[in-house]
Amino acid sequence: MERILHFERAEYATRLAAVKAEMSKRGLDILLISEPPNQNYLTGYDAYSFYTPQMAIVALDRHEPIMITRGMDATSSKITTYLSDDSIRGFPDSYVNSTERSAYEYVAKIVQELGGETAVIGVEMGGYYYSARAHADLVKALPQARFEDADLLVNWIRLVKSPAELVFMRQAGLIGDAVINRVTETAEPGVRECDLAAAAYHQEISGTPEFGGTYNSSVVHLCIGERALAPHSTWTDKPLSNNTVINFEVHGTRRRYQINVSRTVYLGKPSTDYVKLADIAIEALNAGLDSVRPGQACSEVFEAFHKVLSRNGIEKDQRIGYPLGIGYPPTVAERTASIRREEKTVLQPGMCFHMMTGLWLGDQSVTITQPFAVTETRYEPLTRTPRTLVVK
Template identity: 30%
Template sequence: MHLTDCREPTAPYFEPEEFAGRLATVRAKMRDLGVDTLLVSSPENIFWLTGLDHWGYFAPHLLVVPAEGELVLATRAMERVTIAHQVRNARFEGHADHETVADAALRVLRADCGTIGLEAWSSGLPHGLAQQLKHSLHARDWLDVQGLIDDLRMVKSPAEQALMRAAARVSDAGMTAAIDAVAEGASERDVAACAQQAMTAAGGTFPGFGPFIRSTRRLGEEHTTWRGDRFAAGDSVFLELTGCVARYHAPLGRLIHVGAIAPESRAMADLAATAFAAATDAMREGTRFRDVYAAWQAQVDRAGLAHYQRHHCGYLVGIGFPPSWTGGNKVTGLRRDSDVVLRAGMSFHVLSWLMGTRRGDFFVSNTVLLGPSGPEVLNRAPGGVMLR
């Protein structure tokens, strides 16, 4: 990996040996499934295998992974220079704008490709592209291999973990600046400007989601962000953001109060902190995701809020491209019904979210990296009750 204390990371971010190891694990899975050719279309998975980091993923890409031999990365011809600079382990095949990426892929694929694996739920695979591929290629069989690479990405290598820590430092800079910008009469837009400037100055790049900044009238809007609304005394200000370093994200969230906080919300802040600690304490290698959620819910139940339940108390996080920091269009959550097993090297955005309880509102969230000896909370920005 190129990241050092004095040098900004540059794509492809990892040493050739790391990419070779990732490819070897993918090909082992292909052998297990009987897949002769894998067509990778998810931006996060193409990045993980090749290191390609750009805004060009708005147009479809296909990474052709044969059972053996060279990889081929197909997309628009105009991306040739970027891919030449960033990608060391795949040959580029460009298509003109009157063609599609399927035309480029067909130029390098045999007419009979054996069994082809396709990421059927990838955001990078439009229906028309999938139809064109299936119509043009004579495959023995087509297999939906959605999740094959995503599952491998769950556990971060030491080099990836270093990038997660770097992203957390950028996140902390952004959150600290955002908190400092909250004041009576200031606007959501003011807070956004301060947060984004601080993250950029701290070494961050564009994240999968921009900062979520909302005040009292819009607290319940899950995925909207700043407007020009100005804060008044008594308002609550929701802040959730992430720094991004080399496509790795470390989100955190805080709820700030302007001037005063209601006693019931102060009590909820104590519960949010207690429940967050319970969830992280439960994070041990070999534990199931459902057990982490149960540890969080147990604290909520003990406080007399058994009626209040969440769809999860956190989710896997790491690589992300717009429009999300969740690693793609799937959220792998710490849910009450999940039998996924925690492993060292996994990283999570852990949320202790107590909003709409009818007994006050509060929430806090941080990125947590699971190590061999237990959880490490990566974020260090101020938490708890904050009055501005």
């Protein structure tokens, strides 16, 4: 069976070594990884199988992780990971959606096989895929073990992208450009919102002539008309009308590496005040981007952005950036650093962010944003579409 590996084995070895070093620092013997992006990062595992329990296990004294999935999905482990057969485990279907047994009992048996009955075990307590029931079942099955919260341990390591990862981030950006152009070209009075969404999805999956895209971690956001004041709205089947604001957020995803990007299209003739708001938003975005450099704190980037707003009598309390990378539902955001007023995380080369500087003010809103990577000196835009208000 042919394996589909997107990185060299040495890349995975480097990632695993970094995780083990952090485990040692925290006194962890075993790390249970429930988050799909972290499983993908360490093993390459990729399948839409996370609706049932699955777990990657990293043990300090074992040379490679163990990937546990539903039995039928073990085939995906053989196809998409570098793991040996002994490190690929699949639990019987009798564990799936059962009221009598728990898949985490199966996970506990693997932990016991590794000698982990009395181990210090790290778990991702804040993860989207680690439920209260999962934790309770593990604690019950491993009563002599000590469980520690290791949430975000892998996420913080993932925050700095390798050169190989940045290749996929740039390709995702090119897909994102294609999606922006497709949505902008499709938006016309009379076009149904659902057809505009369909055009975006088609382009996200189709990608570019050079490489295709795939499903992303979130829905396309189409915030139209009155719903333009709602940052995370989707679409209806109503036709677009003239003199309408369309705030949209779309994605480019390449081999699970995802960028998010937003633009605003105005159908008709915008007011002078609206054009001025868009100009302020763009100036503030550019000021934030121009302040990006290694060694700069995230809060300093926020202040550079907000200085432009303050000069124009505008306040924005929300964060204006979150990290990008491997994306699985429900989000690509890595839950680590944010670009906001109180964030002291220092920027490093290889970090990637979506500078999401949307403004929602009273009865007006505009969303013109930019995904970027931190370089050795400044920043690299991951999409190339001009940061302008589109008027049609």
